[in-house]
Amino acid sequence: MRIIEAEGISKHYGEGEALVKSVDQVTLSIQAHEITAIVGKSGSGKTTLLHILGGLEPPDAGTVRVLGRSLYELPDSRRTRFRREHIGFIFQKFQLIPELTVRQNIRLPLEVAGKKVDRELEAELLSLLDLEDRVDFYPHQLSGGGQQRTAIARALLVKPELVLADEPTGNIDQEAGAALLEFIRESHRRFGQTFVVVTHDPEVAAMAHRRIFIRDGRVSEEIFQENCSGEGGGEQPEAAQGLPWKFSAEGRAEL
Numbered sequence: 327m328r329i330i331e332a333e334g335i336s337k338h339y340g341e342g343e344a345l346v347k348s349v350d351q352v353t354l355s356i357q358a359h360e361i362t363a364i365v366g367k368s369g370s371g372k373t374t375l376l377h378i379l380g381g382l383e384p385p386d387a388g389t390v391r392v393l394g395r396s397l398y399e400l401p402d403s404r405r406t407r408f409r410r411e412h413i414g415f416i417f418q419k420f421q422l423i424p425e426l427t428v429r430q431n432i433r434l435p436l437e438v439a440g441k442k443v444d445r446e447l448e449a450e451l452l453s454l455l456d457l458e459d460r461v462d463f464y465p466h467q468l469s470g471g472g473q474q475r476t477a478i479a480r481a482l483l484v485k486p487e488l489v490l491a492d493e494p495t496g497n498i499d500q501e502a503g504a505a506l507l508e509f510i511r512e513s514h515r516r517f518g519q520t521f522v523v524v525t526h527d528p529e530v531a532a533m534a535h536r537r538i539f540i541r542d543g544r545v546s547e548e549i550f551q552e553n554c555s556g557e558g559g560g561e562q563p564e565a566a567q568g569l570p571w572k573f574s575a576e577g578r579a580e581l
């Protein structure tokens with residue numbers, strides 16, 4: 327089943343000489359219950375694309391269907407509600423509420439939706455993300471990694487069907503990153519969630535079932551790997567050139 331179907335989406339900024347085609351006529355689909363990695367150089371349009379797919383940014387052209395619903399045909403308030411119910415978003419820039427503590431930030435989406443907090447999952451996330459000692463801190467009292475880990479906990483506590491994550495390991499150390507990947511894998515097994523992860527991180531790309539390469543706002547290649555532990559495949563996509571890593575003959579991503 328396709329959980330996201332995007333057709334002919336474009337988003338341009340500026341005009342004339344300054345025109346930037348952040349997303350340029352992209353058609354793609356995301357399979358439900360898969361982990362998809364979106365990979366591409368800085369400025370290639372990954373964040374813009376993810377925001378459009380997640381109902382956060384209307385495209386200039388094209389349509390986005392999530393769970394069969396045409397997102398941008400919904401009135402704003404219904405799109406917001408739909409997003410809250412079905413999509414967990416981990417922002418590249420975290421977007422925590424400065425006036426709220428870690429715990430309040432993490433619980434906010436559930437409170438807004440009038441849902442109960444799963445205390446067990448909350449404790450698990452706080453421990454996994456090493457936030458137990460920080461629950462009463464405000465975002466400005468956290469490191470960049472701490473803010474990122476809070477943003478991750480906030481998105482996952484909702485147990486959304488669809489998790490869109492923008493560079494979730496960009497600001498955290500390798501150990502925390504590895505723990506997060508293990509959790510994503512486990513969460514995917516346990517809840518059958520669908521993950522779309524924008525990443526520069528070879529470990530993340532290696533564990534994905536599918537990798538979508540973005541170049542200059544366009545999808546340049548798509549690779550499906552049967553075995554997402556990194557075996558099989560071995561293709562060296564053109565779009566991977568210029569990235570700080572490549573795929574080995576076994577399909578493993580290497581720095």
Ligand SMILES: Nc1ncnc2c1ncn2[C@@H]1O[C@H](COP(=O)(O)OP(=O)(O)OP(=O)(O)O)[C@@H](O)[C@H]1O
Nearest residue numbers: 339340346348366367368369370371372373374375
């Ligand atoms: N609000 C905006 N106004 C003008 N230009 C924008 C805006 N948002 C994005 N862009 C431009 O669109 C292009 C793609 O940006 P985007 O943030 O999507 O890239 P990215 O692939 O996520 O990069 P990174 O890996 O550095 O996060 C860039 O050239 C960026 O400057």
Ligand SMILES: [Mg+2]
Nearest residue numbers: 372373374418
């Ligand atoms: Mg980005």
